[in-house]
Structure formats: structure tokens, C-alpha cells
Amino acid sequence: xxxxxxxxxxxxxxxxxxxxxxxxxxxxxxxxxxxxxxxxxxxxxxxxxxxxxxxxxxxxxxxxxxxxxxxxxxxxxxxxxxxxxxxxxxxxxxxxxxxxxxxxxxxxxxxxx
Amino acid sequence: xxxxxxxxxxxxxxxxxxxxxxxxxxxxxxxxxxxxxxxxxxxxxxxxxxxxxxxxxxxxxxxxxxxxxxxxxxxxxxxxxxxxxxxxxxxxxxxxxxxxxxxxxxxxxxx
Numbered sequence: 455x456x457x458x459x460x461x462x463x464x465x466x467x468x469x470x471x472x473x474x475x476x477x478x479x480x481x482x483x484x485x486x487x488x489x490x491x492x493x494x495x496x497x498x499x500x501x502x503x504x505x506x507x508x509x510x511x512x513x514x515x516x517x518x519x520x521x522x523x524x525x526x527x528x529x530x531x532x533x534x535x536x537x538x539x540x541x542x543x544x545x546x547x548x549x550x551x552x553x554x555x556x557x558x559x560x561x562x563x564x565x566x567x
Numbered sequence: 568x569x570x571x572x573x574x575x576x577x578x579x580x581x582x583x584x585x586x587x588x589x590x591x592x593x594x595x596x597x598x599x600x601x602x603x604x605x606x607x608x609x610x611x612x613x614x615x616x617x618x619x620x621x622x623x624x625x626x627x628x629x630x631x632x633x634x635x636x637x638x639x640x641x642x643x644x645x646x647x648x649x650x651x652x653x654x655x656x657x658x659x660x661x662x663x664x665x666x667x668x669x670x671x672x673x674x675x676x677x678x
Contacts, residue, residue: 496670497655497668497669497670497671498611500665503665513665542608544610546610550663553599553601553616553618553659554599554660554663554665555601555613555616556613556657556666557613558610558611558613560610561608561609563608
């Protein structure tokens with residue numbers, strides 16, 4: 455069966471510090487990978503998605519970037535965090551031949567102080 | 568007009584009640600429909616998905632899609648306190664397209 459991992463689970467970082475969140479998927483090959491941010495009362499916002507190694511599409515221009523160095527690894531980064539980067543970050547995976555359904559990880563709660 | 572509209576609630580019901588959660592959408596290109604359950608401070612969990620009009624049942628849960636009205640529903644029978652969560656609808660045009668989510672409905676089932 456497939457499993458998706460995210461770490462860390464929680465993170466408190468000062469403004470201006472760098473960020474690296476990691477997501478890995480087990481039990482599947484060549485998944486589509488996604489990063490979302492969920493802010494209170496604002497729903498799920500798609501940040502980046504990837505259909506293969508090194509292929510990243512950005513949905514919202516912002517202070518963040520994503521990379522996919524390996525087939526089942528997806529990394530979300532920032533060089534300098536802003537207060538507005540606080541939120542609940544979710545990684546998800548999906549299959550390229552399915553209905554478009556996605557499976558989410560446990561999330562990382564980021565607080566920028 | 569937003570692509571997907573979902574009443575945020577909150578919705579509070581007594582244990583054992585039948586719960587109806589709904590979403591409307593405007594894009595007729597959506598073909599696949601999903602419901603996710605999200606407990607507080609956890610990632611969303613895929614509950615049900617369907618790609619055709621009509622009903623799909625799974626235990627106490629029934630997903631209903633009416634493409635002619637652009638309306639989808641999730642029914643929960645014999646609701647339990649453990650069903651207390653936020654329920655998000657989601658839809659897509661297919662596997663190579665992004666999911667579009669509703670903002671979620673917060674449900675509380677009181678014992």
C-alpha cells in the first residue's frame with residue numbers, strides 16, 4: 455500500500471529564516487506530487503505540482519519554491535520566510551492514469567514569528 | 568462566480584441523525600467528484616469518489632452526483648461523534664488536471 459510522509463510535523467521559524475519541508479511517497483512509482491497551503495477560512499491553495507523528476511509547475515507566484523530531486527521526493531523551500539507564509543502545508547500524491555483523486559500527507563504546521 | 572461553492576457551516580447535529588453535505592459547481596467540464604474528511608490538525612482523507620451521475624454507497628456514506636444541476640451531495644447515515652470533522656468536496660476534469668476544492672463544511676455530531 456502507498457504511504458506519504460511529511461516532516462517536520464510542526465515548525466516555528468523567525469521572519470527572514472530559510473525553510474525546507476520534505477515529502478516522500480512509498481509504494482508507488484512516478485506519482486504526480488502536489489504542495490498545498492491551507493490557511494484558516496481560506497480553503498486549500500495549490501502551490502506547486504510535479505508530474506516527474508525536475509518538472510515543477512507553480513500555481514501562485516510567491517516567496518516559495520519547490521523541487522523534485524527524486525521520483526518520490528518533493529521539497530518545498532523558501533530563502534526568507536514572511537509572516538504571511540504561516541499556515542498548514544500539505545503534500546499530496548496522485549496517479550497519472552486515475553480519476554484525478556489525490557492522497558494527502560499528515561501536513562506541516564508552520565508558524566512564522 | 569466561484570467554480571465550487573460549499574456552505575462552510577458550522578453544522579451541528581445529534582448523534583444518529585442523517586447528515587446532508589452539499590456542493591454546487593459551475594464548470595460543466597468537471598467529470599470526477601470526491602469527498603474528503605479532515606479532522607482537526609490532520610491531512611484530508613479521501614472518503615469517496617465517483618465519476619457518474621447517481622448514487623454511490625459505502626457503509627454509512629452515500630455520494631450523490633447530479634451533473635444536470637451541477638450539484639453533489641454526501642449523506643451520512645446514523646452519524647457518530649467520530650464523524651465530527653470538516654468535509655471538503657473536490658472535483659476535476661481528469662487525472663491530468665488539478666483538483667478544485669470547496670472550502671469545506673465543519674460538522675459536529677453531538678453525543
